[in-house]
Amino acid sequence: xxxxxxxxxxxxxxxxxxxxxxxxxxxxxxxxxxxxxxxxxxxxxxxxxxxxxxxxxxxxxxxxxxxxxxxxxxxxxxxxxxxxxxxxxxxxxxxxxxxxxxxxxxxxxxxxxxxxxxxxxxxxxxxxxxxxxxxxxxxxxxxxxxxxxxxxxxxxxxxxxxxxxxxxxxxxxxxxxxxxxxxxxxxxxxxxxxxxxxxxxxxxxxx
Amino acid sequence: xxxxxxxxxxxxxxxxxxxxxxxxxxxxxxxxxxxxxxxxxxxxxxxxxxxxxxxxxxxxxxxxxxxxxxxxxxxxxxxxxxxxxxxxxxxxxxxxxxxxxxxxxxxxxxxxxxxxxxxxxxxxxxxxxxxxxxxxxxxxxxxxxxxxxxxxxxxxxxxxxxxxxxxxxxxxxxxxxxxxxxxxxxxxxxxxxxxxxxxxxxxxxxx
DNA sequence: CTGTGTGAAGGCTTTCACAGCC
DNA sequence: GGCTGTGAAAGCCTTCACACAG
Numbered sequence: 001x002x003x004x005x006x007x008x009x010x011x012x013x014x015x016x017x018x019x020x021x022x023x024x025x026x027x028x029x030x031x032x033x034x035x036x037x038x039x040x041x042x043x044x045x046x047x048x049x050x051x052x053x054x055x056x057x058x059x060x061x062x063x064x065x066x067x068x069x070x071x072x073x074x075x076x077x078x079x080x081x082x083x084x085x086x087x088x089x090x091x092x093x094x095x096x097x098x099x100x101x102x103x104x105x106x107x108x109x110x111x112x113x114x115x116x117x118x119x120x121x122x123x124x125x126x127x128x129x130x131x132x133x134x135x136x137x138x139x140x141x142x143x144x145x146x147x148x149x150x151x152x153x154x155x156x157x158x159x160x161x162x163x164x165x166x167x168x169x170x171x172x173x174x175x176x177x178x179x180x181x182x183x184x185x186x187x188x189x190x191x192x193x194x195x196x197x198x199x200x201x202x203x204x205x206x207x
Numbered sequence: 208x209x210x211x212x213x214x215x216x217x218x219x220x221x222x223x224x225x226x227x228x229x230x231x232x233x234x235x236x237x238x239x240x241x242x243x244x245x246x247x248x249x250x251x252x253x254x255x256x257x258x259x260x261x262x263x264x265x266x267x268x269x270x271x272x273x274x275x276x277x278x279x280x281x282x283x284x285x286x287x288x289x290x291x292x293x294x295x296x297x298x299x300x301x302x303x304x305x306x307x308x309x310x311x312x313x314x315x316x317x318x319x320x321x322x323x324x325x326x327x328x329x330x331x332x333x334x335x336x337x338x339x340x341x342x343x344x345x346x347x348x349x350x351x352x353x354x355x356x357x358x359x360x361x362x363x364x365x366x367x368x369x370x371x372x373x374x375x376x377x378x379x380x381x382x383x384x385x386x387x388x389x390x391x392x393x394x395x396x397x398x399x400x401x402x403x404x405x406x407x408x409x410x411x412x413x414x
Numbered sequence: 415c416t417g418t419g420t421g422a423a424g425g426c427t428t429t430c431a432c433a434g435c436c
Numbered sequence: 437g438g439c440t441g442t443g444a445a446a447g448c449c450t451t452c453a454c455a456c457a458g
Contacts, residue, residue, distance in 0.1 A: 010427075012411050016404040020386065034439065043388030046439095047429060054441065062440045063436040085410050098305025099402075104386060108403035110410075148413050149406070173409035175402075179227065179311060181250030189412040191405045195306075195382075196315035197223040198398045199356070202380035203292055203317075204219050205396040206355050217449075241417065254451060257418065269418045269457040416458090423452070430445070436438085 007078070011052045015075050017042045018049065020108075022072040034065035084109055088147050090162060091154035092117040092132050095177055097124050099151060112151070114141060139169040146170075153177040163190075214285070218259045222282050224249045225256065227315075229279040241272035291316055295354050297369060298361035299324040299339050302384055304331050306358060319358070321348060346376040353377075360384040370397075 021041040025033055039049040053059060053071075056078050060066045087105070089096055092115045100115055112130055120132040133141065141147065150171045154162050159178035166174065167188050176182055176192040184190055228248040232240055246256040260266060260278075263285050267273045294312070296303055299322045306312075307322055319337055327339040340348065348354065357378045361369050366385035373381065374395050383389055383399040391397055 008427075009408070013404060013408055016407040017388075017401075019407075020403075036439080041388065043390075045429070047442095048427090050440065051428080051442080058441070060440050061436065062434070063438050065439070079407060079411055080413075085413065087406065094308045094310070095305060098302060098308070101301045101305070102402070103301070104403050105406060108407060110403070110406050149409055151406075172413045175405055175409060181224075181248065183250075187414075189409055191409055193400055193402070193405060194224075195309070195400070196227075196311050196317070197220060198382055198400060199294065199312060199317050199358075200223040200226075200286060200315060201216070201220055202356055202382060202396055202398055204286055206287075206292065206379045207394075215449075243417080252451070253417090255449090258420080258450080261419065265419070267418050270416050271458070272417070418455105418457080420455085421453095423450105425450075426448085428445105428447075431443095433440105433442085435440080 007055045011055060012079070014042065014044060014048075014052055015079060018052070019072060019075045019079070022068055022075070025068050026072060031068050032065050033068055033071075035060070038066070085149050086111060086113040086145060086147055087149045087151060088113060088138075088141065089115040089130075089151045089153065090117075090135075090138065090166065091152060091178075092120075092124065093153065093155075096151075096153035097128070099153060099177075100128050100130050113145070113147070116141075138165060142166070142169040142171060148172045149175070151175045151177070152182075156180045214262045218262060219286070221249065221251060221255075221259055222286060225259070226279060226282045226286070229275055229282070232275050233279060238275050239272050240275055240278075242267070245273070292356050293318060293320040293352060293354050294356045294358060295320060295345070295348065296322040296337075296358045296360065297324075297342075297345065297373065298359060298385075299327075299331065300360065300362075303358075303360035304335070306360060306384075307335050307337050320352070320354070323348075345372060349373070349376040349378060355379045356382070358382045358384070359389075363387045 018038060021038055035046040035049045039046040059071055059074055087110055089100060089112050100112060105112065115130050115132045116135050116138050117132055118135045120134050148171060150166050152159060152163060152174050156178050159180050160182060163174060163182045163184060167184055172187065173189045176190050179194050179196055182190050225245060228245055242253045242256045246253040266278055266281055294317050296307060296319050307319060312319065322337050322339045323342050323345050324339055325342045327341050355378060357373050359366060359370060359381050363385050366387050367389060370381060370389045370391060374391055379394065380396045383397055386401050386403055389397050
C-alpha cells in the first residue's frame with residue numbers, strides 16, 4: 001500500500017474500471033466475485049486482474065474469489081481520497097459547456113465547481129448549474145479554493161498559454177481536450193483526450 | 208506500405224498526431240522539418256518519431272530533415288483514405304448532442320452524417336445541423352449508406368445491446384463514450400473514451 | 415557537421431504455468 | 437475441484453548508439 005509510486009499507470013487505469021464493475025456487483029447484491037468473472041466484466045484477462053491486485057496486496061480467498069466490498073474498499077484507498085477533489089473547467093465553448101452538463105463525473109465522485117471563459121456571458125446552449133467566471137479570475141479562484149485539477153477545453157492556439165497559467169496558479173493535473181501537446185513541469189500530470197485522433201485511429205482499422 | 212497490418216496501434220495514434228503537426232507547419236509555409244523539431248511538437252522523442260516512420264519507408268534527407276508536404280502525404284496514405292468515412296452518432300443525449308456541435312471532427316476530415324436517439328424530438332440544447340432519427344431506423348440507414356463507423360454515447364445499461372445492433376447492421380468501428388466494456392466480434396474495433404476514469408487517474412497522481 | 419535510419423539493448427506489460435490454499 | 441498468487445517467459449515498445457548520407 002505504501003509502494004504507491006510503483007504501481008504502473010496502466011494498472012491505475014484498470015483499477016478505476018474494476019472499481020466501477022465492483023460497484024455494479026455490489027448494487028446487485030453480490031458479495032463475492034472471482035477474478036475470472038470480474039476480469040470479463042472489465043474486458044481484461046483474469047491473470048492481468050490478479051497481477052494488478054498483487055501490486056498492493058492479497059485480498060482473495062483461494063477457491064472462492066474476492067469479497068466485493070473488501071476489494072472495492074481497498075481499491076478506493078489505493079486510488080486515494082483525492083478523487084473527491086474539486087475540478088474546474090476552463091473554456092466553456094461548445095465542448096466545454098457539454099462537459100458541464102455531463103453528469104458522468106458526479107456519479108464517480110467528481111464535481112466541477114466552477115467554469116471559466118473569455119466571455120462568460122455569451123449564450124450557452126444549456127442551463128448550467130455551475131457559475132461561469134471571467135477568464136482572468138482563474139488564478140485567484142484556484143488559490144482561494146486550493147483547486148488541483150482542471151479540465152481544459154480551449155482552442156488549440158491558446159491551450160499552451162492557458163495551461164501555463166493554470167500551472168503557475170497551482171494546478172497539478174490537467175485533463176486536456178485541446179488537440180495539442182502541452183508542455184508542463186514534471187510535477188504536473190496531463191491526460192489528453194483527442195477525439196479526432198481516436199476517430200482517425202478507428203478508420204485505419206476498417207478494412 | 209503493404210505491411211499495413213504490422214504497424215503497431217500506438218504508432219498509428221502517433222501518426223495522426225504527426226499529421227496534425229505537419230499540417231500546421233504547412234500552413235505556416237515551412238517546407239522542411241527535422242525529426243527533432245517535429246517530435247518536440249508532437250511530444251515524443253525524436254528516435255521514436257524516426258522509428259515510427261521507418262515502419263513504412265524512408266522519406267528523410269540526412270543532414271536536412273523531412274519535406275513537410277511529402278511526409279504529410281505519405282502519412283495520409285498510410286492512415287488510409289478511409290478517414291473520409293461518414294460517421295453516425297447514436298445517443299443524442301447530453302454528451303451526444305455536444306459531440307454533434309463539436310466541430311473538431313470536421314476539421315480532421317470526418318463528418319457526422321446522422322444521429323439517432325430513442326426520442327428524436329426531445330428538446331436539444333443546440334440548434335443542430337444534423338438530422339436526428341428514431342433509434343429503430345439505424346440498421347436501415349447503415350445499410351443504405353454503407354456506414355462503417357459509429358460514435359456511441361448511450362447510457363451504460365443499453366450500451367452493449369445497441370453495440371450489438373450496430374455490429375449486426377455492419378458497423379466496423381465504434382468510438383465508445385459509455386463507461387462500460389463492449390464485447391464485439393474480432394473484425395470490429397472499439398476505442399473507448401472514459402471521462403470519469405481519466406479524471407480518477409489524474410487524481411491519483413496528485414501528491 | 416547535421417540529421418536520418420536502424421540493429422541491439424533495455425524496460426515495461428502481459429501471459430503462461432503451476433504451486434499453494436480453501 | 438476451484439480459484440488465487442506469483443516467478444519465469446514471452447512479447448511489445450522505447451531508447452541507445454552509431455553507421456551512414458548529404
